[in-house]
Amino acid sequence: MNVTFRWPLVLFLFSLAALLVLAGVLIASWLMNRSHTFSAWRKRVFSQQKRKEAREGTGENADSAQSTLDRALAKTRHLAPRTPEQPMVWSVKQLLKRAPYAARMRRYVVLSVVSLLAALGLTVSAVGLTGRPSAVNQVASQNHSRQIILCLDVSGSALPFDREVIATYLDLIDHFRTEKIGMSIFNSTSRTVFPLTSDYHLVKKELTKALGALKGVENQKSIENMSQQDYQNISDWLEGTQDRKDSTSLIGDGLVSCAAMAPNFSATATKQQNRVAPTSIVFATDNVLSGTPVYSLRQALHLTELNSIRVDTLFTGTDVQSAAAQDLKAQTTALGGTFQVRSANNSVADLVTAIEQQKSRSQTNPDADVVDQPQWWLIVGMLCAAVLFLVAGWVRR
Numbered sequence: 001m002n003v004t005f006r007w008p009l010v011l012f013l014f015s016l017a018a019l020l021v022l023a024g025v026l027i028a029s030w031l032m033n034r035s036h037t038f039s040a041w042r043k044r045v046f047s048q049q050k051r052k053e054a055r056e057g058t059g060e061n062a063d064s065a066q067s068t069l070d071r072a073l074a075k076t077r078h079l080a081p082r083t084p085e086q087p088m089v090w091s092v093k094q095l096l097k098r099a100p101y102a103a104r105m106r107r108y109v110v111l112s113v114v115s116l117l118a119a120l121g122l123t124v125s126a127v128g129l130t131g132r133p134s135a136v137n138q139v140a141s142q143n144h145s146r147q148i149i150l151c152l153d154v155s156g157s158a159l160p161f162d163r164e165v166i167a168t169y170l171d172l173i174d175h176f177r178t179e180k181i182g183m184s185i186f187n188s189t190s191r192t193v194f195p196l197t198s199d200y201h202l203v204k205k206e207l208t209k210a211l212g213a214l215k216g217v218e219n220q221k222s223i224e225n226m227s228q229q230d231y232q233n234i235s236d237w238l239e240g241t242q243d244r245k246d247s248t249s250l251i252g253d254g255l256v257s258c259a260a261m262a263p264n265f266s267a268t269a270t271k272q273q274n275r276v277a278p279t280s281i282v283f284a285t286d287n288v289l290s291g292t293p294v295y296s297l298r299q300a301l302h303l304t305e306l307n308s309i310r311v312d313t314l315f316t317g318t319d320v321q322s323a324a325a326q327d328l329k330a331q332t333t334a335l336g337g338t339f340q341v342r343s344a345n346n347s348v349a350d351l352v353t354a355i356e357q358q359k360s361r362s363q364t365n366p367d368a369d370v371v372d373q374p375q376w377w378l379i380v381g382m383l384c385a386a387v388l389f390l391v392a393g394w395v396r397r
Contacts, residue, residue: 006132006372014130016122111391118388125381135373140161147196148279150183151258153285153316154241155249159234161316161342163214165284168352170207172198180277182261183207186254191240195263213237249288252295255281255311259304269306280310282352283332286317287324301331311337314352 150169152162162185173181182196190301194206213233216226226234244250259265264281281304287297295303304311313332315325320341329339 006134030297115391121384128377155187158316185257187241188244190257252300255300275308284314287328
């Protein structure tokens with residue numbers, strides 16, 4: 001994450017102002033020191049001249065001494081070396097060379113340097129903060145607000161496959177964070193098991209209930225041999241999916257019913273509809289049609305395309321080379337979906353995982369946010385302010 005300054009012009013102006021203030025302080029300090037040195041030298045020269053006049057008795061008045069001093073000042077601007085006539089004078093510098101004053105003087109100098117560095121660090125930190133240090137935080141919004149619709153064909157031949165799909169999503173639900181998930185089952189008619197929701201407690205409850213109802217379903221023979229109670233449990237769960245007589249597995253109608261669970265779905269759309277949250281349907285069917293549907297599979301897939309809904313297919317049949325399987329594969333992949341087939345080398349869980357990974361890659365959108373990054377600048381500034389506060393107190397004492 002590269003840190004940049006969001007307000008570089010403000011940073012430049014404050015840096016320039018800080019440099020000007022620092023230069024002004026240094027110049028003022030230098031001028032004051034030079035003025036003090038020059039005044040001391042001038043007093044010393046004037047004192048020497050007065051003593052010399054007193055000794056020699058020249059009788060020159062103060063005006064002539066002042067003129068002599070002015071001439072001396074015109075010739076040189078440096079401190080004159082001490083003459084043999086100059087008497088020894090007690091000074092603070094000499095006192096500071098003696099213990100314990102020398103140790104205190106050294107401590108004073110060290111603390112002064114530390115306080116100067118702390119003030120400099122505080123200034124740099126303040127100047128940096130005025131530029132508003134920021135960084136571009138790119139986050140891959142993978143699965144962000146994704147909507148998943150489980151669309152299961154519950155004709156007799158597809159039930160064992162449906163049980164494995166439900167079991168896989170029951171495991172995957174623990175890894176979901178912002179996704180919404182819903183489930184619809186169909187045969188000749190459709191039933192919404194639960195609508196699109198992010199209430200994962202409800203989702204797990206309904207999936208567990210469905211898994212319990214289908215726990216004895218492994219093949220058609222197992223359905224025929226199950227107990228009356230188990231059969232009743234399956235019938236209760238499938239209620240509402242066989243309301244049309246002489247019709248089963250109306251594939252296109254079932255897919256449209258699943259797609260209608262998506263918000264703002266339009267069955268009369270004639271052009272591509274924009275969708276805020278990416279929506280996908282996991283469509284498990286053997287594509288064996290029995291009866292006359294309202295929508296053919298081609299029409300249903302075309303409607304999902306117009307409504308910007310992705311369809312990924314799990315083929316529940318056994319003959320992958322059949323015309324139904326090949327037609328389902330061709331129509332699904334033509335619209336950008338995936339077609340998964342169960343084999344001896346992969347389980348239903350592998351197929352569902354492959355679909356989830358494919359959707360995660362295709363629906364990953366990088367989000368870029370400009371976020372403030374004042375952490376180090378603020379920490380350095382606070383540390384420098386604390387050091388300056390403590391050291392300044394010690395220097396004053």
